[in-house]
Amino acid sequence: MLKAEKLTWAVDGKTILDDLSFSVGSGEFVGVIGPNGAGKSSLLRCLYRKNQLTSGMVEFAEQSLNDYTMRGLAQKIAVVLQEPPTRFELSVADVIRMGLTPNKPLLSFDTLDDQKAVEEAAEQVELSDKLEQEFNSLSGGEKQRAMIARAILQAPELLLMDEPTNHLDVRHQIEVLELARSLNISVIVSIHDLNLAAAYCDRLILLNRGRIVAQGAPELVLTKQQIQQVFEVNVHVDQHPFNRKLRITYDLGGEKHGR
Ligand SMILES: Nc1ncnc2c1ncn2[C@@H]1O[C@H](COP(=O)(O)OP(=O)(O)OP(=O)(O)O)[C@@H](O)[C@H]1O
Numbered sequence: 636m637l638k639a640e641k642l643t644w645a646v647d648g649k650t651i652l653d654d655l656s657f658s659v660g661s662g663e664f665v666g667v668i669g670p671n672g673a674g675k676s677s678l679l680r681c682l683y684r685k686n687q688l689t690s691g692m693v694e695f696a697e698q699s700l701n702d703y704t705m706r707g708l709a710q711k712i713a714v715v716l717q718e719p720p721t722r723f724e725l726s727v728a729d730v731i732r733m734g735l736t737p738n739k740p741l742l743s744f745d746t747l748d749d750q751k752a753v754e755e756a757a758e759q760v761e762l763s764d765k766l767e768q769e770f771n772s773l774s775g776g777e778k779q780r781a782m783i784a785r786a787i788l789q790a791p792e793l794l795l796m797d798e799p800t801n802h803l804d805v806r807h808q809i810e811v812l813e814l815a816r817s818l819n820i821s822v823i824v825s826i827h828d829l830n831l832a833a834a835y836c837d838r839l840i841l842l843n844r845g846r847i848v849a850q851g852a853p854e855l856v857l858t859k860q861q862i863q864q865v866f867e868v869n870v871h872v873d874q875h876p877f878n879r880k881l882r883i884t885y886d887l888g889g890e891k892h893g894r
Pocket residue numbers: 646647651669670671672673674675676677678
């Protein structure tokens with residue numbers, strides 16, 4: 636579905652992403668992990684054409700990303716960003732409704748079905764009681780969930796999410812990832828929490844300093860050695876006794892502090 640080959644992005648003469656090759660299959664849930672500044676957001680920006688590649692190529696559905704119109708791209712790919720835009724002086728319902736735009740004829744009016752779709756998307760992210768509230772007055776986590784509802788309404792084939800769990804409490808982190816999984820579309824998500832990444836992603840791409848250090852199933856990528864090398868922390872990696880997913884436990888410096 637999505638294929639990147641030798642993707643390279645440089646800015647001000649500095650190479651930020653260097654020779655990245657990977658693919659994401661239909662319905663796959665892929666996590667992009669790596670330390671601060673590794674290039675996760677820059678990579679996602681290349682995948683929705685906010686960053687123009689310096690060299691290499693990205694194909695979506697066997698067509699170069701550059702060959703899509705903006706509207707054509709929005710019909711295929713939805714994006715949920717780390718910091719939702721704050722310029723919206725609109726209600727939550729207005730913001731969510733924007734998700735319908737790419738798939739509606741230009742200058743058409745909203746139908747009752749559109750209204751119902753907005754309400755259903757709001758319900759999925761537990762914002763039904765906030766629909767008339769101004770978007771800007773939502774909490775960080777609520778804004779994030781509204782942007783996810785907008786993306787759901789877009790009915791994309793690929794969902795790109797840049798740190799979607801950033802502002803969310805632990806229950807909503809889990810719910811957002813489960814919701815994204817339940818859509819049964821391809822998802823590429825950048826994520827800091829390695830345990831969530833291991834639990835929800837089919838495959839992981841581990842970035843460090845703009846290069847892919849490892850990619851594959853969580854068990855192959857999240858090895859003790861690789862985590863220690865890239866994140867520079869001591870960890871213990873085992874299998875969770877209940878869900879059999881990888882479990883990463885960090886050395887929180889107890890020894891150092893005599894605890
Ligand atoms: N437009 C830009 N101009 C200059 N430098 C940039 C630009 N965009 C990104 N960078 C640099 O590229 C590097 C990677 O940034 P990026 O935001 O992609 O990292 P990240 O892995 O998403 O980090 P974080 O985990 O902190 O969000 C950083 O050093 C950043 O300063």
